[in-house]
Amino acid sequence: MSSLQWEQNTILIVDDNPNNLAVLFEFLTASAFKVLVARTGESAITKAEYSLPDLILLDVVMPGIDGFETCQRLKANDSTKDIPIIFMTALDETENKVKGFDLGAVDYVTKPIQNEEVLARVKAHLSIRNLTKKLQAQNEQMQQEIADRQLAQVSLRQLAEQLEKRVAERTDELSKTNDLLKQEVKERQQVQENLQKSLLELQQAQTLLIQNEKMSALGQMVAGIAHEINNPVNFICGNLNYVRDYTQDILSVLNLYQKHYPDPPVEIETKADAVDLEFIKKDLLKMLDSMQVGGDRIRELIFSMRYFSRQEGLEMKQINLHESIDSTLMILKNRLKFKPNRPTIEVIKKYSPQVVSVECLGGEINQVFMNILANAIDAIEESIIEGNTDDIKPNLYLIQVSTELSKYNTVTIKISDSGAGVSEEVRSRIFDPFFTTKPIGKGTGIGLSISWHIVVDKHGGMLRCTSIPGKGTEFAIELPIQQQVRDMTASSPQPAGY
Numbered sequence: 001m002s003s004l005q006w007e008q009n010t011i012l013i014v015d016d017n018p019n020n021l022a023v024l025f026e027f028l029t030a031s032a033f034k035v036l037v038a039r040t041g042e043s044a045i046t047k048a049e050y051s052l053p054d055l056i057l058l059d060v061v062m063p064g065i066d067g068f069e070t071c072q073r074l075k076a077n078d079s080t081k082d083i084p085i086i087f088m089t090a091l092d093e094t095e096n097k098v099k100g101f102d103l104g105a106v107d108y109v110t111k112p113i114q115n116e117e118v119l120a121r122v123k124a125h126l127s128i129r130n131l132t133k134k135l136q137a138q139n140e141q142m143q144q145e146i147a148d149r150q151l152a153q154v155s156l157r158q159l160a161e162q163l164e165k166r167v168a169e170r171t172d173e174l175s176k177t178n179d180l181l182k183q184e185v186k187e188r189q190q191v192q193e194n195l196q197k198s199l200l201e202l203q204q205a206q207t208l209l210i211q212n213e214k215m216s217a218l219g220q221m222v223a224g225i226a227h228e229i230n231n232p233v234n235f236i237c238g239n240l241n242y243v244r245d246y247t248q249d250i251l252s253v254l255n256l257y258q259k260h261y262p263d264p265p266v267e268i269e270t271k272a273d274a275v276d277l278e279f280i281k282k283d284l285l286k287m288l289d290s291m292q293v294g295g296d297r298i299r300e301l302i303f304s305m306r307y308f309s310r311q312e313g314l315e316m317k318q319i320n321l322h323e324s325i326d327s328t329l330m331i332l333k334n335r336l337k338f339k340p341n342r343p344t345i346e347v348i349k350k351y352s353p354q355v356v357s358v359e360c361l362g363g364e365i366n367q368v369f370m371n372i373l374a375n376a377i378d379a380i381e382e383s384i385i386e387g388n389t390d391d392i393k394p395n396l397y398l399i400q401v402s403t404e405l406s407k408y409n410t411v412t413i414k415i416s417d418s419g420a421g422v423s424e425e426v427r428s429r430i431f432d433p434f435f436t437t438k439p440i441g442k443g444t445g446i447g448l449s450i451s452w453h454i455v456v457d458k459h460g461g462m463l464r465c466t467s468i469p470g471k472g473t474e475f476a477i478e479l480p481i482q483q484q485v486r487d488m489t490a491s492s493p494q495p496a497g498y
């Protein structure tokens with residue numbers, strides 16, 4: 001250890017003997033220590049408290065408080081208790097040495113003082129003292145570090161907790177935002193669905209309007225014609241009976257003349273031969289009968305026309321379906337007649353006598369028959385255009401209409417045709433509004449959608465389409481015989497190809 005190292009260390013020498021003090025002071029100062037001196041126990045304590053020396057060399061026998069007492073007080077004081085104390089005592093004072101150790105001294109040197117011994121012991125204890133201090137300092141530093149680390153750990157934990165809290169808060173906020181977004185998406189979907197529903201309703205209302213317009217125009221026209229023909233025909237038919245009576249009277253008078261004047265003048269005979277009087281006599285009544293038949297036929301037509309065009313509004317009535325179908329067929333008669341490219345379309349009717357009347361909106365059910373029968377005629381005509389006209393067979397131009405009483409108090413009307421039929425793709429969309437395969441100007445695509453609305457929505461019935469492509473199509477209309485109270489404005493979805 002270099003002498004420079006000891007410059008840091010302060011030694012307090014306590015002795016009442018000035019010579020001893022001077023010798024030790026000189027020697028230790030020369031050995032590079034910083035040296036303080038005290039001549040009494042009391043002043044030693046004061047100096048020790050004040051300057052905190054690194055080591056104290058303490059004489060035992062002193063006036064006032066002795067070395068032991070001084071030592072005891074220093075050890076009792078917190079600030080001075082760790083300062084190592086070396087007693088300076090006479091060689092033979094073993095008892096004192098032991099007492100010194102008991103009081104906390106670290107060593108002793110014997111008087112008369114041997115400088116080298118003092119130096120060796122002082123250095124040894126200072127080294128221990130310095131090392132102890134160093135260890136203490138390191139210990140304190142370590143404890144400080146531990147405390148710092150603990151503090152850092154606490155801060156870290158707090159930070160982690162704060163972070164967790166914030167993450168939880170953010171997660172909560174995000175999930176709330178997410179919920180809001182989901183809600184918004186749901187609301188928008190709802191709005192979209194409502195819009196689509198409204199659009200559909202609008203389309204249906206539009207189809208209804210168009211069809212109603214069409215039907216009411218047709219109905220008005222038919223009603224107008226029927227009305228105009230009705231009076232003159234009634235006049236003709238009403239007078240035919242009188243004409244027959246008068247004719248019979250005239251003929252009976254003529255017969256009487258011929259009986260009583262068998263040889264008339266030449267002029268009369270010549271004229272009678274010229275007009276073939278005998279033939280006229282036979283034919284006149286026959287002609288009148290034919291006229292009667294014709295007149296009755298016209299009256300039937302007028303009845304059918306009126307039946308077809310009658311407008312009942314929303315009131316349900318007992319309707320004879322057979323008469324409805326007949327009147328519709330009558331309106332379509334012109335279309336069924338033979339054409340240059342095809343023979344007459346034959347209509348086979350199979351009406352069940354069990355079907356008497358059905359509670360329905362007659363005018364609207366007429367519209368359904370009209371739409372389905374018109375489609376059937378179109379389909380047959382289209383199959384001729386597409387098909388081979390050389391190979392004309394009568395059963396290729398056939399429409400069959402049948403009625404039957406079905407289960408659950410319903411009536412089923414089947415209308416089938418021998419047209420080309422429909423593919424599955426067409427069948428699945430056949431009741432869609434505005435779906436048509438016909439050229440522009442020929443079809444609007446609303447006939448069947450309106451028929452669906454009338455049968456299903458307005459009458460609580462059923463409308464089905466079945467088809468064998470290439471062979472024909474059949475529509476089945478099922479209507480309840482009696483209506484139940486129901487919301488007739490509601491529209492039902494149209495299942496594909498139903």
Ligand SMILES: Nc1ncnc2c1ncn2[C@@H]1O[C@H](COP(=O)(O)OP(=O)(O)OP(=O)(O)O)[C@@H](O)[C@H]1O
Pocket residue numbers: 371375376379417419420421422426430435436437438442443444445446447448449473
């Ligand atoms: N009997 C049938 N045979 C073959 N296809 C048919 C028959 N009935 C309907 N279709 C098909 O269904 C489509 C839709 O018929 P719908 O009556 O609704 O409209 P449209 O006849 O085209 O036009 P319109 O509005 O003038 O009636 C028709 O275009 C046709 O393709």
Ligand SMILES: [Mg+2]
Pocket residue numbers: 371374375443447448
């Ligand atoms: Mg149609």
